[in-house]
Amino acid sequence: MRLKGYRKEIFRAECNPSFESVHCFAHLDEDVGDVLPYLNAELGGDHFVKDPPSVTFKIHGRLITIHARKIAMNALKDEAEADKILNWLKGEINDAWDRRHEIVPLFENAPKPKLIEILKLLPKTNCQECALPTCMVFAARVTEGGKGADDCPPLSEENREKLREYLGNFRLDFWD
Secondary structure (H helix, E strand, O other): OOOOOEEEEEEOOOOOOOOOOEEEEEEEOOOOHHHHHHHHHHHOOOEEEOOOOEEEEEEOOEEEEEEOOEEEEEEEOOHHHHHHHHHHHHHHHHHHHHOOOOOOOOOOOOOOOOHHHHHHHOOOOOOOOOOOOOHHHHHHHHHHOOOOHHHOOOOOHHHHHHHHHHHOOOOOOOOO
16 A cells, blocks of 8 residues: 555635635645556556656646655635545555556646547537537536536437447546
């Protein structure tokens, strides 16, 4: 086990305390810097920095950055969501460390699904059956992992399967 524990700090943005979302720092008991290239390879980070080591993920509209001794998360609903994500991350960090001999470390930004490739498969009717205003917004949410092939009711079965296949090349099924 690489990461045994952390101390959590929940706070609201000082610039606008009326925001309903909260932010979280998790101060790690152990240095996990050497795990980050493996975690980046497994989870597909949006931004990887070698020195000092950090990897940033944009997941469901939240930015999560893991540094060697700290995790920073923004736009959380509440402390319970912070706990859920931190527990998930702790498991992912430890799993990546345990399997590091099976993983090719990635020292650059991981590939992400392309919005245009997703949009090509959508009906482009802007019907709003997915509860979003346009197919473009839906495609953007898919790139972040917030929506998937089954969330577009009018999508043809052929294109639904093509979208599932395309998205299968990327890790988008995080903690939910």
